[in-house]
Amino acid sequence: KIMEFIKLRQWSASIPGPSISELIENVKKGQILSWFKELRQKHGSTFRIWFGKDLMVFFTDPEDIKQLLGNNNLLYKSSNYKIVTPWLGNGLLTNGGESWHTRRKFLTPAFHFRILSEFKEPMEENCRILIRRLDEKVEGGEFDIYPYITLFALDVICETAMGIKKNAQMQSESEYVKAVQQICHILHKRSFSFWQRNNIFFKFTQDGRKRDACLKILHDETDRVIKLRRKMLEDSKITSMLDAEKSCDSFGQKKRFAFLDMLLISQMEGVPLTDREIREEVDTFMFEGHDTTSSAIGFAIYLLSQHAEVQKQAYEEAVAFEGREKESMPYLEAIIKETLRLYPSVPFYSRSVKEDLQVGQITVPKGASVSILSYMVHRDEQYYPEPEKFDPSRYFKNEKDLHPFSFVAFSAGPRNCIGESKVAMLELKCSLSHLLRNFEFLPAKDFKPNPLPELVMKSGNGIKVCVKRR
Numbered sequence: 279k280i281m282e283f284i285k286l287r288q289w290s291a292s293i294p295g296p297s298i299s300e301l302i303e304n305v306k307k308g309q310i311l312s313w314f315k316e317l318r319q320k321h322g323s324t325f326r327i328w329f330g331k332d333l334m335v336f337f338t339d340p341e342d343i344k345q346l347l348g349n350n351n352l353l354y355k356s357s358n359y360k361i362v363t364p365w366l367g368n369g370l371l372t373n374g375g376e377s378w379h380t381r382r383k384f385l386t387p388a389f390h391f392r393i394l395s396e397f398k399e400p401m402e403e404n405c406r407i408l409i410r411r412l413d414e415k416v417e418g419g420e421f422d423i424y425p426y427i428t429l430f431a432l433d434v435i436c437e438t439a440m441g442i443k444k445n446a447q448m449q450s451e452s453e454y455v456k457a458v459q460q461i462c463h464i465l466h467k468r469s470f471s472f473w474q475r476n477n478i479f480f481k482f483t484q485d486g487r488k489r490d491a492c493l494k495i496l497h498d499e500t501d502r503v504i505k506l507r508r509k510m511l512e513d514s515k516i517t518s519m520l521d522a523e524k525s526c527d528s529f530g531q532k533k534r535f536a537f538l539d540m541l542l543i544s545q546m547e548g549v550p551l552t553d554r555e556i557r558e559e560v561d562t563f564m565f566e567g568h569d570t571t572s573s574a575i576g577f578a579i580y581l582l583s584q585h586a587e588v589q590k591q592a593y594e595e596a597v598a599f600e601g602r603e604k605e606s607m608p609y610l611e612a613i614i615k616e617t618l619r620l621y622p623s624v625p626f627y628s629r630s631v632k633e634d635l636q637v638g639q640i641t642v643p644k645g646a647s648v649s650i651l652s653y654m655v656h657r658d659e660q661y662y663p664e665p666e667k668f669d670p671s672r673y674f675k676n677e678k679d680l681h682p683f684s685f686v687a688f689s690a691g692p693r694n695c696i697g698e699s700k701v702a703m704l705e706l707k708c709s710l711s712h713l714l715r716n717f718e719f720l721p722a723k724d725f726k727p728n729p730l731p732e733l734v735m736k737s738g739n740g741i742k743v744c745v746k747r748r
């Protein structure tokens with residue numbers, strides 16, 4: 279390990295990057311994303327940063343990204359994902375190598391099963407609640423819409439992941455909901471805090487103790503729901519996917535199943551998943567599935583509030599497609615893509631290099647980590663003229679000229695986002711269409727979000743808008 283570290287230190291001298299003191303200074307300022315822009319300008323498309331003893335090489339050129347994301351040997355996550363393992367265990371997001379591969383194979387059918395597309399109903403029910411809550415804000419001046427969106431996304435994910443209604447939007451006092459929000463907050467805070475990175479030290483801090491209390495609530499609840507749903511399946515005599523497809527409720531309506539039910543049925547069909555592994559996947563679904571979508575909906579609403587003409591066109595499409603949001607909605611999809619280009623919910627993601635790795639002209643040595651800095655990949659002027667401009671029409675002009683790896687908000691290759699098409703896009707389209715049909719979003723005076731590159735991108739000063747009834 280010592281030799282590996284010495285080798286890394288020597289090698290890193292050949293790659294440009296900032297000093298540790300520059301890093302500390304910029305973390306303190308809290309403006310990491312604008313600093314990444316400066317680093318890209320100063321050092322070119324590839325640069326390195328030492329995070330304590332960990333060396334991370336950041337890549338921003340789509341050609342390099344293609345090599346990294348397509349590489350079947352680059353399947354382990356880097357050490358910064360360890361922050362989430364006490365909650366998510368070896369779930370799909372954090373797992374690596376062969377173990378990840380086996381799980382991904384087992385889980386893919388659960389994501390592609392027809393029943394998952396029936397998520398639209400709980401999404402719509404929760405949209406209606408969101409609209410009622412936002413009605414109270416009509417003509418009331420500017421306000422932060424983000425807390426409303428997060429509770430909406432939490433309700434959707436509880437129903438789709440576990441099949442339970444938490445009614446977080448109506449009573450945010452639920453112990454479970456509070457624990458999800460608190461643990462996300464603690465994890466985000468920790469992701470860029472040097473002194474909190476040490477596990478032993480962290481355990482004895484106030485945040486460490488709070489995190490452990492949250493973990494107990496979260497794990498106990500998932501275990502409880504696993505037992506409950508298994509009993510429900512047994513009582514309904516459902517032991518296979520075929521039974522599930524055929525089953526109806528007492529009104530003759532097709533029964534709705536959650537992601538957890540799919541995993542329990544797979545287990546009954548012989549897929550070797552233990553209850554603990556099922557819990558890890560449900561928790562992963564809860565984390566990945568609500569924070570990322572809240573972030574995207576929040577930034578999309580901000581951008582729409584600032585661009586009246588785009589909003590008008592999106593409104594017209596939402597009216598024309600009412601009830602048909604599962605179909606292709608080209609303009610809204612372009613808005614979502616443009617939002618995720620400017621504000622990718624996961625601004626960078628990283629892999630651990632287990633064997634020396636050739637990327638373009640560079641050989642990254644074993645022991646380092648490589649990071650796909652999507653926030654900067656999406657700002658490449660070669661593919662996105664005037665990169666800071668919000669312009670959904672750019673995809674209708676030059677989509678063919680775009681490099682296939684110049685947009686990587688959902689990652690790509692073997693470890694891409696498993697929820698992209700069936701869950702994330704549907705939730706984004708459904709919620710934004712409902713909101714647009716009911717409200718006009720107007721800009722809050724002098725407001726500009728302060729995007730923070732935490733585990734999931736957040737705006738440090740919320741998402742302030744005004745709403746007017748249509």
Ligand code: HEM
Nearest residue numbers: 371566567570574623624627687688689695696697701702
């Ligand atoms: C706007 C919404 C979303 C965005 C932008 C997004 C983005 C991403 C990205 C960039 C990754 C790769 C992360 C990495 O390599 O470390 C990822 C992985 C993943 N996402 Fe999403 N995601 C979204 C929504 C969702 C939803 C709704 C779910 C679940 C229902 C989900 C489940 C997952 C899982 C399980 C992984 C890990 C896959 C693996 O490594 O095999 N995501 N997502």
